[in-house]
Amino acid sequence: MNAVATSPRWTHSQVPLWEPPLDADSLAGVLDRLRSWTPLDGDALLDDVATALDDVPPAEAEAVRLTARLQGQLAQLLDIAVAAESGRRDGYVATLVQRARELAREAPCGMPSERVPHLRQVAWVAGELLDRLAARRELKTVA
Template sequence: MSAPRTRPVRPWTPPLDNRQLTTVLNRLRGWDPFDGCALLDDVAAALDDVPPADEDTAQLAERLRGHLARLVTIAVASEAEQDTAAAQLVLRARTLHADPLPRGREAAIAHLRRLGWTANELHDRLTAIRCLKEAA
């Protein structure tokens, strides 16, 4: 019977250096998980029969832009753009995200509703193709 062969084992080295680990840690600390309930609340506020007050319109538009940006990121990361409907919604979301809130009450409310509809439709599509879990 022969003796078992042994191979020298290289010492373990971490995959990331201190600078890279610090970058990862800072990104994790700054990360906010996707909140589907907050998205649905903001969509409901944007699409309600009673439009939000003038002083709330800009804040709601900014939150909806944030939801759209997060949904687009999720769509891209999960390769949802291979789905034609999802790809069209991602394009619409990117366009709306870049558009500033128009001046004038009626134009601002119309823009707010477009943001809300697009966020809702993209959320629904990503849920349908299993890139997201359904929000309660």
């Protein structure tokens, strides 16, 4: 003779409806930021670093453009280093991150004699941070 086992019926209360974590305006803002995002171009960064650190300093107009590009690239490297928590595991990365933040706060004066040293400092920190993140395998490819 077979006994029929009965299982208890579902007795939990109704599951609450899912609500999105962001409202429509916040989602639109995230979408806009994703659309305007550009990936880090390691080759272009290395070219800019080489130009900035060359024995012959760039012309004044080129130095201004180069500084702006390098500051943007350095900001991307900073984001990568902070997101990967590289500074917690590597003291040199922490030092580079701190110096990059200081350089971001410093604006070179209008004096041409001060622009090139600032440009070279930004380039050196960007190059070192790129090398260190690549060595730690926190960047996929670097030339």
